[in-house]
Amino acid sequence: MGLTGAGGFLGASGPGGGEAAAADGSRGTTGPRPGQFRGRAQLLVPELLLLPEGPVRNRAVLVRDGKFRAIGPARQLIAAHRDLHPARLDGHLLMPGFVDAHHHLTQSFGKARSFGRPSEIFKTIWEPLERALDEESAYVSAKLAALEALRGGFTTVADAGTRAPVDVRVIAQATEEAGIRCVLSKIVSSGEGGPAHLGRWDGHPLVHPSLAIAVPEDAPGAVIKRTADLCAEAGAVLQIHVNEHLASVERSLKSVGRRPVEYLHHLGALGPQTLGAHATLLTPSEMRLLADSGAAISYNPVASAWKGNGVAHATLLAAMGVRFGMGTDGTRGDGFRLVDAGETAQRLAYGMASGDSSCGAGRMWLEHATAHSADAVGLGKVTGEITVGKAADFLVVHLDVPELTPSYDLRWELVRLAQRDQIAAVVVGGRLRLWHGWPPDWDGPALVSRAARLGPEVVRRAGLHRVEPA
Numbered sequence: 001m002g003l004t005g006a007g008g009f010l011g012a013s014g015p016g017g018g019e020a021a022a023a024d025g026s027r028g029t030t031g032p033r034p035g036q037f038r039g040r041a042q043l044l045v046p047e048l049l050l051l052p053e054g055p056v057r058n059r060a061v062l063v064r065d066g067k068f069r070a071i072g073p074a075r076q077l078i079a080a081h082r083d084l085h086p087a088r089l090d091g092h093l094l095m096p097g098f099v100d101a102h103h104h105l106t107q108s109f110g111k112a113r114s115f116g117r118p119s120e121i122f123k124t125i126w127e128p129l130e131r132a133l134d135e136e137s138a139y140v141s142a143k144l145a146a147l148e149a150l151r152g153g154f155t156t157v158a159d160a161g162t163r164a165p166v167d168v169r170v171i172a173q174a175t176e177e178a179g180i181r182c183v184l185s186k187i188v189s190s191g192e193g194g195p196a197h198l199g200r201w202d203g204h205p206l207v208h209p210s211l212a213i214a215v216p217e218d219a220p221g222a223v224i225k226r227t228a229d230l231c232a233e234a235g236a237v238l239q240i241h242v243n244e245h246l247a248s249v250e251r252s253l254k255s256v257g258r259r260p261v262e263y264l265h266h267l268g269a270l271g272p273q274t275l276g277a278h279a280t281l282l283t284p285s286e287m288r289l290l291a292d293s294g295a296a297i298s299y300n301p302v303a304s305a306w307k308g309n310g311v312a313h314a315t316l317l318a319a320m321g322v323r324f325g326m327g328t329d330g331t332r333g334d335g336f337r338l339v340d341a342g343e344t345a346q347r348l349a350y351g352m353a354s355g356d357s358s359c360g361a362g363r364m365w366l367e368h369a370t371a372h373s374a375d376a377v378g379l380g381k382v383t384g385e386i387t388v389g390k391a392a393d394f395l396v397v398h399l400d401v402p403e404l405t406p407s408y409d410l411r412w413e414l415v416r417l418a419q420r421d422q423i424a425a426v427v428v429g430g431r432l433r434l435w436h437g438w439p440p441d442w443d444g445p446a447l448v449s450r451a452a453r454l455g456p457e458v459v460r461r462a463g464l465h466r467v468e469p470a
């Protein structure tokens with residue numbers, strides 16, 4: 001008998017099975033369709049809904065004018081909204097979009113040029129790269145990064161500030177066109193331009209201003225303090241890299257006699273408005289300063305793996321009550337791989353040594369990559385969870401896949417097993433931004449082609465060379 005004959009391997013459906021009928025890849029007509037996410041209002045009925053308390057069944061969500069307006073038992077909500085046709089999302093999870101608490105949108109042309117570099121690369125890679133950008137290439141770089149982030153399930157990115165000699169308006173334009181929510185920083189190390197930037201995006205639905213000082217050594221202490229005060233008054237965040245590399249900690253000790261977090265505290269610049277990036281090399285007393293001041297940090301595990309000197313002790317920081325979100329640092333815009341790296345890095349760096357076989361389980365990493373990330377970037381009231389009144393920033397994730405079957409603890413399975421290709425829809429502010437990885441209303445592939453042409457030109461102008469192992 002041939003392999004494809006009746007009962008052969010390729011046609012086999014196994015005992016009692018009927019899989020052969022679905023082997024052509026068709027999944028029938030029950031899957032979600034892009035039209036279900038159009039219009040001013042949608043009544044969505046997913047198979048599972050990921051609420052702050054965990055995944056639940058038989059619930060519906062009412063989205064209207066960009067926000068979640070009601071969440072409740074499906075039957076009740078459907079009965080209460082007879083004017084809306086319920087969109088059944090069988091076999092799919094509706095979950096909050098990921099929030100990237102630390103990104104550099106104008107570094108996307110160089111991400112694969114940084115591999116294998118010694119730890120501190122901002123002077124050798126990022127500064128020359130960003131300085132070689134002009135308006136067009138900065139715009140394309142940011143839009144490319146935004147598209148990559150959306151494809152990876154991020155509905156918000158916090159840009160930590162660019163050194164490109166361009167108006168950050170081009171970054172705002174890029175993220176807005178791509179349809180991602182953006183915490184948009186302006187670097188104000190000179191002490192100029194802070195108030196104007198904070199007031200410039202008033203009422204913008206997707207752009208949320210923030211101020212940045214790349215590293216504490218870039219600005220006089222008085223400027224750092226004044227910037228922190230400006231952010232506190234405006235309800236914005238001050239983004240600043242702290243305690244990332246041994247070299248920077250030692251430079252700080254030699255120049256100001258304090259470690260970076262200690263120094264910010266000494267200046268009076270460590271508070272709930274402060275978002276410190278990385279914080280991988282913290283002393284116990286610096287952890288205490290972070291917890292007591294209410295400052296937040298971004299835990300960036302992929303950045304640690306690729307170019308770090310350490311891994312932030314996230315589980316300990318969580319136990320101490322330090323606020324933290326999770327960030328990519330522009331490494332790769334993939335939310336599921338980020339939370340996986342978050343758990344793995346914690347296990348390898350700390351969990352194994354202490355016999356902590358859970359290391360936060362799945363729940364910690366999902367929460368810190370969504371609601372806690374939103375809180376860290378100053379958008380705790382805006383996004384990060386499926387709650388009435390928050391922005392309808394969400395993902396529709398296909399559950400009926402081998403990787404998640406059978407399912408026992410969905411949150412942990414999402415961290416360890418889920419993949420970007422399961423994301424059917426990415427919705428930001430109630431609007432469908434991606435359908436199976438691509439924008440339904442603008443030309444994503446054309447942007448990729450444009451970036452493929454422009455990127456290498458910028459890298460050449462910047463004089464970046466790849467460091468290969470000898």
Ligand SMILES: [Zn+2]
Nearest residue numbers: 160241277329
């Ligand atoms: Zn960074």
